[in-house]
Amino acid sequence: MSDIYKDINSNYEKLSETEREVINFVLKFEDIENLKLRDIKEALYISNATVIRACKKLNYETFSELKDAFIQSREEKRSVYPVKSNFLQELDRIKKDTLTTLELVDEKNIDQICNCLIKARRIFCIGTGSSSRVASEFNHKLKSVDLWTNDFSDKMLIEHIPQISTVEDVVVVFSLSGQVEEIDETIIKIKSNRTTIISITNMAAIKLKSISTYCLLTSNPSDQKRICSSLMLYMMSTLIYEKLITKVPSFE
Template identity: 30%
Template sequence: MEFIQLYNQNKDKLTKSENKLANYIAAHTEHVIYDTIKSLGKATNTGDATIVRLCKKLGYSGFSDLKIALAQDSMMTTSKGHDETQTTPQLSSKVLISSIEKTEELISHPVLTEAANLLAQAKRIHIFGVGHSGESARDYERTWLRIGLIANAESDPHIQVQVATLLNKDDVVVGLSLSGHTKDTYDSLKVAKEYGAKILAITNDLISPIALLGDVSLQTAVSEFMNIGTVAGQVSQLYLCDVLAREYEKMNKVDVDKIKERALTEVMKKSI
């Protein structure tokens, strides 16, 4: 049963502070899904005991159970929104086009310029991501190579930490995480920051722990909790990869044709 239904059925049994908390959860579902009990308490100025009591009164075993239910509610709402008259190709293209359009709407041009400047001034660039974000990191590495921007993608958290300890103020680490709450990525970025590296965070949630580590943060538009492993999430990340490449190219007056010509000459030698 949806959270709002359970709340409406039980609100007369709730205290004033529990009603206030429930109203916050209903209005901020996407954020609450990623919250810890501590961060939710801080956001609502309520104690752990109040949060646990609300969960119990609404029939949940605890806060984790509530978050899972909220995610399931969100997924059901999303699936109901599909137009059954559309073909499978139409549905897929609609989702992917929407992920790009929504990401574009979130781009602040001053922030984009700041991000491209960060890359242009870096002595070394590393890209950290795990899981599907780790795959996106590899795509960033290859895409940026085509404009003469050399970056190293790393998806192994243990290697990330080793790399992080070798960085300094002249280096930049790009952190990819749709949720902004990926612990391995956060830990690696935190070490890099402690050693002086600048952080460019690319995440769906600008108030997430990873985004808050960023010297500059860009926002994707596809929530990971409800879209784990989806193409739409990666498309949102890769769209920003291309946008950053084009902004860097324009800012530094990169002769992309010359770079491509030189690379093609050498690649052709690989033919037999």
């Protein structure tokens, strides 16, 4: 059987305006297996004879032959370019993001962050939106090694931190987008107290990175419209914790 798209391309000029409407209708029809002559007839208000003439001008004797050609072409494309399920597409994205994030890891940077956490008088873990869950879990991990720490997700409470933070304290900011203007303004105020700022955010968060004393970067979400996973933030928080427990005396 010949290639339906080559046949259309070669013979399209031979078709009358009405016959072109027929072929265009078939091209756009998604459920080609269940397409019937009466569907075209009722949609375009034309006769069966017009549909058959269009088929014959494309070198197909019957409408069934035309349908079979479309189906075969689609199946051949699927065999060469298999359509991945949404799950497999998401799995590929996670693999890509994970590898990119791991390539950004600097062990020396993580080591310096751990030293700051161990020496801190108080640790404030900040996160809003979906990042708040990561901040809360990281706060729990720090408590497990007897560090003084609290997590903050409410913006009003976060805005209060500049009034109490000192040079002896550390603020850890988790931000999936890295573009929360209100948080950036608060962090600037906190930094003016000479408080150490540690941020875990994506590589596009230029402003937050510039404010921070130390910054761990994750891959930048490629599609800003989709709801981004916090998995990369969790991964970075885990790397800090795993390094931390090797340095805390009670875990030696």
